[in-house]
Amino acid sequence: MRDTAQGAKHDYVWRKSPPISVGFGLGTAMLCAFLLVPRAYASKDRDTPSPGFVTEFSAPIEDVIEALQEVLQDGTIHGTLMFEKEPALTGAIAVESTPLFGAWKGAGKVFYKIRNDALAPRHFQGSADQGTIAVRYVVAGVSAERTRLRIDAIFVETAQRATHPSDGTVESSECKAIQDHLQAMQLAEREAADAQRRRESADLARQTFIRQREDEAALLASAKSSAQDLEQRIDSLRREIQRRIKAPGASLKAAPFRSAATLTNLTPQTEVVVLIVTPHWYGVETPSGQHGWLPLDQLEPLP
Secondary structure, X not given: OHHHHHHHHHHHHHOOOOOOOHHHHHHHHHHHHHHOHHHHHHHHHHHOOOOOEXXXXXXXXXXXXXXXXXXXXXXXXXXXXXXXXXXXXXXXXXXXXXXXXXXXXXXXEEEEEEEXXXXXXXXXXXXXXXXXXXXXXXXXXXXXXXXXXXXXXXXXXXXXXXXXXXXXXHHHHHHHHHHXXXXXXXXXXHHHHHHXXXXXXXXXXXXXXHHHHHHHHHHHHHHOOOHHHHHHHHXXXXXXXXXXXXXXXXXXXXXXXXXXXXXXXXXXXXXXXXXXXXXXXXXXXXXXXXXXXXXXXXXXEOO
């Protein structure tokens, strides 16, 4: 408004030499009154729905809400800043509602995050004062494995109550933050599922080996009447499937190669059960029930 008033003043000085008519003064007053209308209209237009940023995720709605909660609590309005030396605008809080948005009347669950006392934040059209940034998230299920997310962001000046829409950077950046959390969750779920399958495979191998040992023990019991011979056979079987760690100890690996991640360190003389045999590695189970891999040269038969 200062720019408009200053422009009117300049116009008056330029035309000062001719006589000023009553009609000209009336026209100038009407022009100034007309220029005041857009700012008043902008404050009323705050509740008018905008197109927003809409996307869909291939994930259940519960997973999307869990990822969204991480972003709601991270204290950041992504995709905007106030000063060039600060890469992100922090100090944001999650709220249950805000009058800066009208009541949501559509389907889905609604969440809000605001940042008070923001000074002319970037990527809000025409923002040049202090005010509040508000972000609205609407999450709705499309199907059991697909979820729609809508994000809207606005900046409302404290003094003038003028509303400035985002240019889309805030919405897309908030969506990217949610997507990153969701992908991390999905990756963790896949890794947990893979680990479960490996445990099940190891358990199956152990059970198969135990059944074979039991079958051999039963055959041996029926073939030999001597309890001493039977005990010696069982002891021999135990030696076949058990080894102990050589000095100075060994690292239990997550996979059969030396650069694999170390699961734990085993002390010398620790006895392990052999589940899987390869030319250079044993898949073993430790006394604590942990599964992993050990190189053959770090194991020795039981005495």
